[in-house]
Each structure stands twice: as C-alpha cells, then as structure tokens.
Amino acid sequence: DVKVTQSSRYLVKRTGEKVFLECVQDMDHENMFWYRQDPGLGLRLIYFSYDVKMKEKGDIPEGYSVSREKKERFSLILESASTNQTSMYLCAITQGGSWGNQPQHFGDGTRLSIL
Amino acid sequence: GESVGLHLPTLSVQEGDNSIINCAYSNSASDYFIWYKQESGKGPQFIIDIRSNMDKRQGQRVTVLLNKTVKHLSLQIAATQPGDSAVYFCAENTYSGNTPLVFGKGTRLSVIA
Numbered sequence: 001d002v003k004v005t006q007s008s009r010y011l012v013k014r015t016g017e018k019v020f021l022e023c024v025q026d027m028d029h030e031n032m033f034w035y036r037q038d039p040g041l042g043l044r045l046i047y048f049s050y051d052v053k054m055k056e057k058g059d060i061p062e063g064y065s066v067s068r069e070k071k072e073r074f075s076l077i078l079e080s081a082s083t084n085q086t087s088m089y090l091c092a093i094t095q096g097g098s099w100g101n102q103p104q105h106f107g108d109g110t111r112l113s114i115l
Numbered sequence: 116g117e118s119v120g121l122h123l124p125t126l127s128v129q130e131g132d133n134s135i136i137n138c139a140y141s142n143s144a145s146d147y148f149i150w151y152k153q154e155s156g157k158g159p160q161f162i163i164d165i166r167s168n169m170d171k172r173q174g175q176r177v178t179v180l181l182n183k184t185v186k187h188l189s190l191q192i193a194a195t196q197p198g199d200s201a202v203y204f205c206a207e208n209t210y211s212g213n214t215p216l217v218f219g220k221g222t223r224l225s226v227i228a
Contacts, residue, residue, distance in 0.1 A: 004158075033215065042204070042220040043159075058215065090158055101166075101208070103149045104216060106158035 002027060004107035006091050012113045019078040021110050023091030031094040032074035033104060034058075034066065036087040043090065049074055081114045088112075123202060125223045134192040136222050138205035143186065145207040149216070150179060150190045154201045162190070162203075192224075200226045 007022040023032065033048040035058075045058030047066040055066050063085060067075040078085055088111050092104040128134045140148070146167035151159035165172045165179045165188075172179050178191040188205050204221035208214060 040220070043218040045215050048215060092158075101147050103161040103164055104206075105161060108156075108158045 002029075002093065002095065002105040004091055004093055004105055006089075006107040006110050008110050009108065010111050010113075012115060013078075013081050014115055015081060015083060017078075017081050017114075019081050019112070019114075021076040021078075021089050021091075021112070023074045023076070023107060025072050025093050027093075027095070028071065029093045029095050030071070032068070033092040033094075034064075034074065034076045035090045035092065036060070036085075037090055037109070038087050046076065083114050086112060086114045123221050123223045125225055127225045127227055128195045130195060130197060130226055130228050132195055134190075134195045134199070134224055136190045136192075136203045136224065138188040138190075138219050138222075140186050140188060140205070140207045140217075140219075142207060142209075142217070144209055145217075147208045148179070148181060148188050149206040150177075150188075151204055151206065151218075152199075152201045153204070153221070159204070195224075195226050197226045197228055200224055 003026045005024045013019050031050050034046045035043045037043050044060050046064050047058050049055045049068045052071050065077045088109050090109045091107045094102050094104050149164040150162040152162050153159045163174045163177055163179050165181050170181050176193045180189045202221040202223050205219045206216040208216045
C-alpha cells in the first residue's frame with residue numbers, strides 16, 4: 001500500500017509566522033502535490049513536484065513556496081502566514097513517471113489554523 | 116452532482132439500498148476519470164478509475180459508468196453500508212498528459228441505518 005505521511009494533523013500558528021508543512025512518502029515516487037481544501041471550493045492545487053529540486057506552480061501558488069531536497073519529502077512553506085490561509089492542506093503522490101493516467105494517493109491532511 | 120455553493124449536495128440512502136452518485140465533467144478532451152471517497156477527518160481515498168475506452172468498470176461493490184456523449188460519470192454503490200457515509204468526488208484528466216487532475220467538489224452520502 002502507498003503511504004503518504006503528513007507530519008501534523010492539526011496546527012495552530014499566528015499571523016506573520018513562517019509555517020512549514022511536511023509530507024513524506026515511503027516509496028520511490030517521483031510526483032508529489034500540495035492542495036488546500038476549503039468548503040465549497042473543493043481541492044485546489046498549490047504546487048507540485050516531479051523530481052528532486054523541481055517544482056511547478058499550481059492554480060493558487062501565491063503566498064506559498066515549496067522545497068524538495070530529497071525524493072521522499074515535499075515541504076510546503078507559508079512565508080508569512082495570513083488568516084486566509086486557514087485551511088485543510090493535503091499532500092498527494094502518484095506512482096511512476098506519468099501522472100496523467102493514474103490516481104493520486106493522499107495523506108490524511110493537516111488542518112492549519114492561523115490566528 | 117457538482118456543488119456550486121458552500122453546501123455540498125447530499126444523498127441520503129437507506130442501509131442496504133443501492134446508491135448512485137453523479138458527476139458532470141466539462142472537458143471533452145478528458146479521457147481518464149477517478150472516484151474518491153473522503154471520510155470526516157481523513158484524506159481522499161482512491162476507489163476506482165476508468166479510461167474513456169470503457170463505459171463501465173466494476174470493483175468490489177462499486178461500479179463506475181461513463182457516458183462520454185453527455186460528459187457524465189456515475190458511481191454506483193451496491194448494498195450501501197453505514198461505513199459508506201462520506202463525501203464522494205470525481206476527478207478527470209487527459210490520459211496522455213502530464214497535467215494535474217481536475218477535481219469536482221463532491222457529494223455527501225448519508226446512510227440511514
């Protein structure tokens with residue numbers, strides 16, 4: 001079974017803080033994704049990565065950055081957290097090189113609250 | 116169906132009955148489709164997928180039907196159980212492309228015991 005681990009289930013931070021969300025996979029998968037999920041808006045793609053040190057912007061990258069120094073770990077960074085970044089954050093991976101023809105497998109999410 | 120507002124459409128089904136959850140997609144070039152189940156407090160879980168060269172695919176207690184003519188996808192759950200209560204949403208993509216999946220907003224399935 002594919003295992004995607006997000007380091008925190010719940011996180012509370014203050015406005016202006018720099019926030020790190022971590023995602024780790026236990027297999028040698030190339031493609032990793034960060035989404036946020038909000039009521040009524042569904043899943044929105046923030047950033048994705050198809051290899052170490054490679055990254056691509058998704059639909060809503062503003063206010064976020066990512067880091068992928070090792071294949072198994074993909075970090076989402078909120079440079080200066082704001083209240084509108086309160087959300088559920090989901091990490092996903094796909095197995096193999098091409099992601100257009102296979103499902104993404106998700107972690108259980110990090111519910112982030114910015115006060 | 117797809118949600119256009121803050122509240123997800125809800126389907127209430129009696130335990131033991133069959134459930135049908137619908138999804139309309141917009142991109143006529145989409146040729147790969149996935150259904151996910153998301154329980155409260157958990158991440159989305161892959162259920163079943165289908166490629167556009169098929170119009171039906173069956174899994175364990177689930178069947179996905181694809182109608183490309185009207186761009187419609189449905190998920191049928193046989194003998195619905197309380198553990199099936201969750202939000203279900205579809206995703207679409209082009210099979211050969213390396214573009215991210217496009218997700219629907221979901222339908223909440225509520226199973227009445």
